[in-house]
Amino acid sequence: MVVAILRRAPGTLASAVRLHRATFAAPTARFMSTHVTNAACEDHEPGFLGSVETYFDRAAKISGVSNKSLAAIRAVDSVLSVKFPVEIDADTHVIIEGYRAQHSRHRLPCKGGIRFSDEVDLQEVEALASLMTYKCAVVDVPFGGAKGGVKLNPKKFTPAQLERITRRYTMELCQKNFIGPGVDVPAPDVGTGPREMSWIMDTYRQFNPQDVNAAGCVTGKPISQGGVRGRNEATGLGVYYGVREFLQFPEVQKMSGLDGDIAGKTVIVQGFGNVGYWAAKFFQNNGAKIIGIGEHDVAAYDPNGLDIEAIFKHRSEKGTFRGFGNAEIIEEPIKVMERECDILIPAALERQIGLKNVKNIKAKIIGEAANGPITPDAHDYLVSQGKVVIPDLLLNAGGVTVSYFEWLKNLSHVRFGRMSRKWEEAGKNKLLTLVEENAGRQLTPQERRAVIHGAEEHELVYSGLEDTMIGACEETRATAALKNTDFRTAALVNAIQKISTVTAQSGQMFL
Numbered sequence: 001m002v003v004a005i006l007r008r009a010p011g012t013l014a015s016a017v018r019l020h021r022a023t024f025a026a027p028t029a030r031f032m033s034t035h036v037t038n039a040a041c042e043d044h045e046p047g048f049l050g051s052v053e054t055y056f057d058r059a060a061k062i063s064g065v066s067n068k069s070l071a072a073i074r075a076v077d078s079v080l081s082v083k084f085p086v087e088i089d090a091d092t093h094v095i096i097e098g099y100r101a102q103h104s105r106h107r108l109p110c111k112g113g114i115r116f117s118d119e120v121d122l123q124e125v126e127a128l129a130s131l132m133t134y135k136c137a138v139v140d141v142p143f144g145g146a147k148g149g150v151k152l153n154p155k156k157f158t159p160a161q162l163e164r165i166t167r168r169y170t171m172e173l174c175q176k177n178f179i180g181p182g183v184d185v186p187a188p189d190v191g192t193g194p195r196e197m198s199w200i201m202d203t204y205r206q207f208n209p210q211d212v213n214a215a216g217c218v219t220g221k222p223i224s225q226g227g228v229r230g231r232n233e234a235t236g237l238g239v240y241y242g243v244r245e246f247l248q249f250p251e252v253q254k255m256s257g258l259d260g261d262i263a264g265k266t267v268i269v270q271g272f273g274n275v276g277y278w279a280a281k282f283f284q285n286n287g288a289k290i291i292g293i294g295e296h297d298v299a300a301y302d303p304n305g306l307d308i309e310a311i312f313k314h315r316s317e318k319g320t321f322r323g324f325g326n327a328e329i330i331e332e333p334i335k336v337m338e339r340e341c342d343i344l345i346p347a348a349l350e351r352q353i354g355l356k357n358v359k360n361i362k363a364k365i366i367g368e369a370a371n372g373p374i375t376p377d378a379h380d381y382l383v384s385q386g387k388v389v390i391p392d393l394l395l396n397a398g399g400v401t402v403s404y405f406e407w408l409k410n411l412s413h414v415r416f417g418r419m420s421r422k423w424e425e426a427g428k429n430k431l432l433t434l435v436e437e438n439a440g441r442q443l444t445p446q447e448r449r450a451v452i453h454g455a456e457e458h459e460l461v462y463s464g465l466e467d468t469m470i471g472a473c474e475e476t477r478a479t480a481a482l483k484n485t486d487f488r489t490a491a492l493v494n495a496i497q498k499i500s501t502v503t504a505q506s507g508q509m510f511l
Contacts, residue, residue, distance in 0.1 A: 039334055041354030045375045048350045049127035054376045056130070059492030062483050065500045073133075073499050076126050077144075078102040082172045086165050098169045100148040100178045103129035106503045109182050109407075110146035111136060111400055113189030113220075114169075114196070116162075120149035124350075131371055131393055132400065137495035139397040139472045141404045146184050148173075154191045166196050170203040179204060181216035181411065187403050188220040190273075194232075197221045216410035219403035228406035228416070230461035231399075236278025236347075237462065238398015239369045240286070241469040242390055243343060246365070246487075249477055252388050256364040258342055263287025266303075268341045268363065270294040270334070271348030272315070275369050275396075279345055280308050292336040293321070294348070299336035300327040337361060346373035353378045361387070368392035383486045391488035393495065394472055401468050405461055416461065421454035428452040 046054055053074070060070045080100040085093045099122055102110045112132040125147045133145025150169055154162055173179040179186065179200075188197055197220045204217040211217075215226035223229060230237075240262075246252050248260040258265065265288045269280045272295050280290050289305040300306060300321040307325075314324045322329055330336050334352065337344055344363035346352050350372035353361060358378035365388045368374065372392060374382070382389050409416060429452050436442050443451070455463070472491075480490035 038351065040357045040378075041351050041375055042356060045351075045354050045377060047123060048372050049123045049130075051351070051372055051376055052127045052130050055379075055488060055492060056134075056496075059489045059496055062485065062489070063493045063496045063500075065496055069500045069504065070496070072503065073104070073496060074130075076101055076103050076129060077105050078178075079122065079126070080173070080176050080178050081122065082169070084168055084172065086161070086168060088161060096150060096152060096165055096169070098148070098150040098172065099125045100146065100173060100184070101125045101129040102144065102146045102178070102184060104133040104144040104499065106133075106499055106506075107136075107142045107144050109143060109180065110184040111141070111143035111187070111403065112146035112148065113187045113399075114148035114150070114192055114200075115189035116150050116152055116154045116191030116196075118151055118153040120151040125149045127350075128371060133499065134492060134495040135393040135397045136400055137498045138394050138476070138491050139401055139468050140498075141397075141400055141468075143185075143400070143404065146186075147189075148186055149189075159195075162196070163199055166199045167203045170200045171207070174204060174207040179217055180208070181211070181213045181407070185216065185403075185407060186218050187399070193274075194220060194222040194225075194227065197227075198225050201225060213411055216407050219406040219410075221406070226406075226410050228402065228409050228461060229456070229458035230465070231402045231406055232274070233278040233282075234402035234461070234465060235275045235369070235396060235399035236280075237282055238401065238465060238469055239275065239279040239345065239347070239367060239395050240282035241398070241466050242395040242473055243283075243345075243365065243367045244286075245470055245473040246367075246388065246390055246477075251477075251481075252365070255386050255388050256342075258364060261287075265289070265342040266291050266340075267343045267345060268292035268294075268336055268339060269345045269347055269369075270299075270337050270352060270373075271346065271370060272312070273347070275399075276345070276347035277308070277312060279347060279369055283343075283345075284308050288343070291341060292339055294330075294333040294336040295321060296348075297333065298322060299330040299333040300324055301330055301336055301339060302327045337363075343367060345369050348373070351375055353382075355381075358382060364388065365390065367395050369396055371396060379486075379488065389486065389488060391491050394476055394487070394491045397472065398465055398469065401465050402461055405464055416457045417455055417459075421456070423454075425452045425454040428454075 056074055082098050083095050086096050087093050112129055128147035129145050132147060136143045178184050197218045200218045205214045208214055220231055221227035244262055253260060267283050267288045267290050269276045272293050284290050291303050291305060292301040298321050311324050315321055338360040340362045343365045345367050347369035352373045354375045355377050358381045367390045379389060432451060475494055476487055476491045479494050480487050
């Protein structure tokens, strides 16, 4: 086993940053960059971490925050790098490589997903951890940012092997104090889901049998294991809420030439995983027409609209979009983003729109459902052409927002609505009775049920997410107007100012 840990001690920022860069120095491109993440980009364009840092530096210049504070906010606090053997069968062991980065502990716990992918590397994990810090600040979720990754292709392992790997990785996190309800709370990401989160929680419990809040060590769990209703669709729903809100802003309508109604808009979604599927579903349910969907092998396109449930079922059964109805199959799936549409939702990987393809993007609004799908140069071109770019650190924040709700549920040990639902229904019932007596007519049983219905857990979660996204979108809009800048820079300015305020007022900056 090889373990490398870097923690930034108070008062040693400069030396910690130098040590970090010397120990974990990385080239501009990703260590494990692939055709998928490079196909749209020129060689000189920055990698994922470089893009995040470039966007940060732009916002920092107009944030009004001191250089000392900016340096502290920009640096990654702690990194865990581990390698451990896992038995595949009686004769075979493999060495698994894993990471966990805590970008900022200005608020605790840290929060961020764990991804299983053979493309995972330290640079990617640091970039995602940084984004999580800014994302949480933008939507006022009181967490610091973190991210984890295990370098493997989950499709090449059996469920039993994945369980051993997940539990061993969690054991490393426990031993190095990189997990806990008040320390660092992981969540699902690419290649992981509720199943892996259950394994993580159970492993943590074995190490901490006295921790009554152990369920809060991880979010994205199944309902039976302390999960919250609405978490599965949260990120996609947040994407829908965010685009809906921006469409209602007069300046966005002027830039895009679109009216403020989702109904009738044409939408292309790149990526049909959890985020892409749910985003497409909510757009379609509210009247939009999904005309294109891109996946890792091919893309499906139909100007008359694709039935989301039907194509999802087809892909689940056949493993591909090929053969689905009358849809045109695009063999180079990234090309689907170049088709005419009102709204483009990149919901796959980073660096999907770069200098090689940005001039072919015809969408009027680009909503970043994925993390880092647009490179800085491509972003600048889109903005210069009058395109509306809704940034990932705002639009992709639905998942962490509802993870926050799940964490609160785990700490309170009670389901949302359990203590108030029937009381609310009783109060509404009495009010309706008075209204009926004065109106001279009685409501039908169906009408009465619709009016007195008390909120279920998922309805409360949806309500909290909607309120959060509305507030964050309005804050971003206001700062963009105040600073005369684009929405991405505005969102980052808000994040930087909020983080700086927390660290300065707490005294933890030691400046």
